[in-house]
Amino acid sequence: MAEQTIVVLGGGVGGVVAASELKSRLKERARIVLVERNLQQSFPPSYLWVMTGERKPQAITRDISRLERKGIEVVAGELRSIDLSQKTVDVDGREIAYDALIVALGAELAPDAVPGLADAHSYYHLAGAERLRDVLATFESGRVALVVAGLPFKCPAAPYEGAMLLESYFHKRHVRHNVELALYTPEPAPMAVAGPDAGEAIQGMLAHKGIAYHPGRQLTAAEDGRLSFENGSPAPFDLLVAVPPHRAPQVVQDAGLTDDSGWIPVDQHTLETEHESVFAIGDVTRITLPDGKPFPKAGVFAHGEAQVVARNIAARIMGLAKRERYEGTGYCFLETGGGSAGLAQGDFFAHPRQITMRTPSPIWHWGKVAFERYWLWRWY
Ligand SMILES: Cc1cc2nc3c(=O)[nH]c(=O)nc-3n(C[C@H](O)[C@H](O)[C@H](O)COP(=O)(O)OP(=O)(O)OC[C@H]3O[C@@H](n4cnc5c(N)ncnc54)[C@H](O)[C@@H]3O)c2cc1C
Numbered sequence: 186m187a188e189q190t191i192v193v194l195g196g197g198v199g200g201v202v203a204a205s206e207l208k209s210r211l212k213e214r215a216r217i218v219l220v221e222r223n224l225q226q227s228f229p230p231s232y233l234w235v236m237t238g239e240r241k242p243q244a245i246t247r248d249i250s251r252l253e254r255k256g257i258e259v260v261a262g263e264l265r266s267i268d269l270s271q272k273t274v275d276v277d278g279r280e281i282a283y284d285a286l287i288v289a290l291g292a293e294l295a296p297d298a299v300p301g302l303a304d305a306h307s308y309y310h311l312a313g314a315e316r317l318r319d320v321l322a323t324f325e326s327g328r329v330a331l332v333v334a335g336l337p338f339k340c341p342a343a344p345y346e347g348a349m350l351l352e353s354y355f356h357k358r359h360v361r362h363n364v365e366l367a368l369y370t371p372e373p374a375p376m377a378v379a380g381p382d383a384g385e386a387i388q389g390m391l392a393h394k395g396i397a398y399h400p401g402r403q404l405t406a407a408e409d410g411r412l413s414f415e416n417g418s419p420a421p422f423d424l425l426v427a428v429p430p431h432r433a434p435q436v437v438q439d440a441g442l443t444d445d446s447g448w449i450p451v452d453q454h455t456l457e458t459e460h461e462s463v464f465a466i467g468d469v470t471r472i473t474l475p476d477g478k479p480f481p482k483a484g485v486f487a488h489g490e491a492q493v494v495a496r497n498i499a500a501r502i503m504g505l506a507k508r509e510r511y512e513g514t515g516y517c518f519l520e521t522g523g524g525s526a527g528l529a530q531g532d533f534f535a536h537p538r539q540i541t542m543r544t545p546s547p548i549w550h551w552g553k554v555a556f557e558r559y560w561l562w563r564w565y
Pocket of ligand 1: 195197198199222223232233263308309339436466469482483486487517
């Protein structure tokens with residue numbers, strides 16, 4: 186009989202890695218419980234390819250009840266509350282007690298936070314990517330606006346990949362000359378966290394492809410075919426594609442885990458929260474880098490954090506002294522269209538940050554394809 190129960194909240198990127206790593210290290214020594222409302226998990230980097238029709242949703246979706254084969258207890262349902270003092274969570278009325286808790290609940294999309302935005306298209310979720318694919322198939326001409334509606338948002342590269350993949354898509358359909366493409370964002374430059382070189386490189390790519398770029402624009406409304414901003418003149422559109430504002434799930438706010446930023450503050454090396462035996466990983470967390478910028482929200486980081494937290498919890502249970510530190514290294518592919526991609530990689534905790542941007546080439550595109558296949562094979 187296992188003496189300890191470790192509960193992992195959220196079966197997305199971070200949660201699946203954490204639960205698998207814990208089980209493979211602890212085996213019968215601990216009960217690993219994974220709580221998730223949506224058992225059909227899909228791979229978000231591929232949503233862009235769903236949008237362009239290059240992937241079918243079922244090809245990038247896996248049922249996480251398969252993790253039960255590894256001995257993980259998968260609890261399907263809505264997490265209703267977290268009681269930090271009693272060390273319990275409530276899943277649809279079922280109370281589960283924990284000895285250690287890993288919060289991996291991600292970031293929620295909040296299109297309702299901006300008037301009119303709920304009607305926009307978005308490839309930031311699977312159903313949205315499918316809907317946009319169908320609309321794009323009959324779009325012949327007009328103004329396509331991509332808008333990043335708020336900061337922070339997950340995957341700093343994804344709005345730029347979206348713009349460049351759409352550009353390439355319209356070329357393939359021989360309607361590019363009839364389509365105007367523009368990207369609006371509150372960021373000062375593309376992928377500002379990756380430094381000025383990456384920003385300049387991406388801005389150059391957008392200019393080369395004829396995609397108008399409007400940084401420093403904070404959206405206030407998307408109504409009557411027009412984007413309105415706090416700063417700058419309004420912009421008309423025929424088709425609107427949005428990265429909606431993000432927020433932490435209400436349940437973590439209600440539990441008192443978040444701070445003024447709206448996210449869960451954690452120790453950047455151990456992912457510990459202020460609460461004993463409670464860890465948080467991935468998009469739901471806040472880590473502030475030495476220059477005041479937020480550590481980006483991305484799957485590669487959720488993955489690395491999950492491994493460190495799981496290994497340290499396992500080491501403690503097994504009575505081992507060794508502990509790992511999370512060091513904030515990672516990489517991110519940047520699809521640029523026409524079967525090419527760039528790659529940004531480096532050390533995000535270093536001060537100054539050390540990020541290299543690799544020139545777009547088919548190699549990095551195939552790197553992303555290989556990574557997708559590996560991910561879907563490795564973790565399910
Ligand atoms: C279009 C797109 C492209 C991307 N491309 C990349 C990329 O190329 N590289 C990269 O590194 N990252 C990429 N990302 C970002 C990456 O997907 C996220 O950063 C990553 O999924 C975060 O992992 P997570 O575990 O923190 O959260 P998630 O993967 O979002 O998982 C959170 C889980 O918690 C569940 N949940 C939430 N609330 C509850 C509740 N109350 N009860 C039960 N379950 C709940 C959710 O259903 C969800 O499954 C991309 C994202 C998008 C949208």
